[in-house]
Amino acid sequence: MVIGVLALQGGFREHIAVLERCGVKAKEIRKKEELDGIDGLIIPGGESTTFGRLMVDFGLLDPLVNLIKGGLPVFGTCAGLVVLCREIVGSEQPRLGVLNARVRRNAFGRQVDSFEADLEVPVLGPEPFRGVFIRAPYIEELWPPAEVLATLEGKIVAARQDKILVTAFHPELTTDERFHRYFIGMVSG
Ligand code: GLN
DSSP states (O other): OEEEEEOSSSSHHHHHHHHHHTTOEEEEEOSGGGGTTOSEEEEOSSOHHHHHHHHHHTTOHHHHHHHHHTTOOEEEETHHHHHHEEEETTOOOOOOOOEEEEEETTTTOSSOSEEEEEEOOGGGOSSOEEEEEESOOEEEEEOTTOEEEEEETTEEEEEEETTEEEESSOGGGSSOOHHHHHHHHHHHO
16 A cells, blocks of 8 residues: 655655554655555645645646545645635635535634644544644535534534545644544555
């Protein structure tokens, strides 16, 4: 199994480190030719407007949409979540738009740039998951077949739609590998 990690910008190295800890081969993706042969893809945190622009400039946007619509499993964290959503409140920025969701960027307010919170995530088991939120978005609304995996104060912060997994927080910045292992299960399953 090889999991690609979009390495245009942002926190790709941390995701690669987690995948390696889980015994999975990771591949940095910058060009569309590098998408060949991957079994899944992680889109990290960073700046979603920059991701969108670079995906267009590097000719990655349409190939990625086609691969994901064709069933390539994808895991987006934070800015990675934003670019996967169909609707982004107040923004026309380029996006993949494959997740049936409306997202609000930088949604937890300016005064709380970053914070941590324990989250209940039933698909990961009874232990709470420590969410690290950095200028995080949240999902305002989801449409089927997308489903909520976790909320914080009533706001959707993790979701799944078939082979698309998203978190508003950064599991790659913790030592808890359960979200990555859950995604690896989606890739192999
Ligand atoms: N606020 C950023 C955006 O909308 C995401 C921040 C992050 O990925 N840590 O792109």
